[in-house]
Amino acid sequence: MQQIVECVPNFSEGRRPEVIDAIVAGILSVPGAHLLDVQSDADHNRTVVTFVGQPEPVLEAAFEGARIAARLIDMAQHSGEHPRMGATDVIPFIPVRGVTMDDCVQLAGRLGQRMGQELDIPVYLYGQAASRPERTNLPDVRRGEFEGIRDSIGSDPARDPDFGPRRLGSAGATAVGARAFLIAFNVYLNSDNVEIARKIAKTVRHSSGGLRFVQAMGVLVDGQAQVSMNLTDFNKTALHVVVELVRREAARYGALISHSELVGLIPQQALLDAATWYLQLDGFKPDQVLENRLTA
């Protein structure tokens, strides 16, 4: 089965199209890197690029994007609403198919080392790739932003990068890491009572005692109660487990699920897991899917 890694680098440029185009062109100059999405925001002055491919070309393409961003973006001149610390602000590797989290942690380490050595950029490993527990969460790594890190990196040992120099140049610093695929998933109830959606959200989300890899809130959308969720690791907290818990909790308040929606993309595996669970297909193998034979 074909291996697929997703990479979603964030660059500190959302206003100059020629710079954004040059970075994207650099990424796509690597054969085997497939672009899925580019989103630029002028207020944030930031661009999020989503691309996928097999591990080696994805690693190479991420390096190319960072190399060009470092040449074209001067962090000393940068301003924007979104917190940022580098021309390439953050690079997560995300396992999609035939690749483990450990594989992505290793990719992060290799990219970090190259960026430090060849681009002279301080790199902090974060997420699942973090070398220290206090660097797991990106906001903690980025605290103080470009200016704060520039002023403390040489003197504060807590600011020592995993790779690269203990000083910030015009490209700033970059967080490189690994995380699970995030699924944005909303469930609508046959109710206009947002309180029911809020109660369900409280039950299912991790922060208030629910499922480990679920963030949730209850909102009203066009007069319909909605449980809006991020599933932050579908391999560990499955989509169908979330739906069935929402369904059960809704019934408690006399409500039913009217429909649900995916925002954006989803790895095939998340839907195959749901299908095989509901159909009780014990022993199902992904290579029983005809199309998966063609990409083998």
Place this chain on the structure above:
Amino acid sequence: MQQIVECVPNFSEGRRPEVIDAIVAGILSVPGAHLLDVQSDADHNRTVVTFVGQPEPVLEAAFEGARIAARLIDMAQHSGEHPRMGATDVIPFIPVRGVTMDDCVQLAGRLGQRMGQELDIPVYLYGQAASRPERTNLPDVRRGEFEGIRDSIGSDPARDPDFGPRRLGSAGATAVGARAFLIAFNVYLNSDNVEIARKIAKTVRHSSGGLRFVQAMGVLVDGQAQVSMNLTDFNKTALHVVVELVRREAARYGALISHSELVGLIPQQALLDAATWYLQLDGFKPDQVLENRLTA
């Protein structure tokens, strides 16, 4: 989205490996034809080849297989348990993805015409491609087998082929057609009572009043009651509809589904349909599956 057609030609040779190899090599000589399976049976003296690809290469590869079979197999010398009428006995085209049944009917017509003209083989269109209602079912087309058709094709207008000559050479005649993908699917009950499986089979199968595209029987497998089914058109009778009807009928007799199994391959769409139905993902589009973006 990539177009995929499946083709499952049956050849009247299951004993001479050098002939089977030559036919398969001919099919695979066409770039874009991907082999999924080859099954030979010496008693039946027959080989079933399964391959897939985009429509044009699949058409070309089917022709290559038939051309080589016609050269290497002499039906006057052939014997075997399975009914047969030609060196290439039957060629069905099956829509898998991004292709309609009409597309496959057209492929059947184009292949039939080429086989008639270039290989001088009588071709009968069958299945969804049949030109006469009495040719829809393959056994009706093949009635009398090679010998019976050879003796009547010149005189009986009911035997007039759709393409090619009104006489049989050593390659015999071929049925070329289009049909839906067949899913072999078994449901196991938490019961050793085969009568319950038989009652469920009777309720769900088309022949005794059940769902249009379901064949079913109740059997005992290793002491466990099983509903054994063929789903002959999952686009019209969905997998999840079958499972939920089996589940409901089983409950009537105090039984539950313990698990189910797929025998062989399944198109991705059948499982995506099940996932989106159970998860109530109204508005889901197949190109929201990340992997489907890569084959676009």
